[in-house]
Amino acid sequence: MVAPALAVNGSTKIMGVIGDPIAQVMTPTTINPIFAARGANIVCVPLHIDARELDTAWAGLKALRNLIGFGITLPHKQAALALCDSLDPLAKRVGAVNLVRREADGTFRGYQFDGKGFVRGLKAQGHTLSGSHCLMVGAGGAAIAIAFALAEEGAASLTIANRTRTKAEELADAVNRAMGRSFARAGDPRPTPGEIIINATSLGLSASDPLPIDASLVDETMLVAEVIAKPEVTPLLQAAHARGARVHSGIHMIRGQVDLIAAHIAEVQTDS
Structure with missing residues (x-):
């Protein structure tokens, strides 16, 4: 209605x-x-x-x-x-x-x-976060909220990749202190099998933007998720889908x- x-x-x-x-x-x-x-x-x-x-x-x-x-x-x-x-x-x-x-x-x-919305959006689409291993690209406002929400939801680990590595290290340290466990670490934007890959940057708003990760490293064991809601299917999601990965649009974070x-x-x- x-x-x-x-x-x-x-x-x-x-x-x-x-x-x-x-x-x-x-x-x-x-x-x-x-x-x-x-x-x-x-x-x-x-x-x-x-x-x-x-x-x-x-x-x-x-x-x-x-x-x-x-x-x-x-x-x-x-x-x-x-x-x-x-x-x-x-x-x-x-x-x-x-x-x-x-x-x-x-x-x-x-x-x-942001964090609550991202987690609610994933769960609404049937994705499980508890025990998952995640790679997030970005360490800005939305990324910070998502990092805390993933930890609270029971994700097993989070690798944070950011152009300025010190920002990724600071975010990882802050989340680990708050959670009281070694959950997050700074790393490279190189996905590994079975991970949830999260683009928490603005890359993808424009069709001319470079991809936040090397799409050739994506495979069918991964879930690739966006915070970008428009376009609903970003170049990253298109590339990930072509590689057989499950994809999750940023529109679900908004709806969440x-x-x-x-x-x-x-x-x-x-x-x-």
Whole structure:
């Protein structure tokens, strides 16, 4: 059943999604029908904000009294951390924010749903994480959240490959300390049989991007997963499928968290 379209009026609350670029975001497409089905007078729209203008834009966002919150995508997830008035404990531990909500007192509080969304998306598609061995390319905002979520879900190990190796080492150390076990390590982007391969970088947003891993190393024993939702089938997933691997689109991460985000945003909706 298709949810009825929401009529936008003077009492409509706005949820933004900020990023640069922004054309790839799928959150408005997936969350607006949820708001409509809930009868919440909220509409989600994309907001293109350059990284160099985030501080200026943040002040403007706070001045919009009918802005109830906003999602955050690349490249703002870590920079937004210092701009929030307060942080949910998970966002503080992860060190990255993917949702900011205007609280009842008007302050901006940062939250983190990327890791939960990624895990929920995998499980919804029938994939098992407990006891799995994973290779993740990337160590930025979404990657940090996913690393913690994989550990909490009971994955056996995680190799983190990143262009700047020190960032991978720092992330591995942080996860190991938090989990109290030797779970993550920095390494090279070389998949081995049976692994879950995760692209947590922006490589794949453009068709001209290089692949984050050497596709010739992929085989039918692997699951290759994306955080990129648009295109739903990235060049990496195309190459992995051609090699016989199972593939998992980033759209499942969006769907895995969008209902959580919708409920969280709608909690503070007020009529004015």
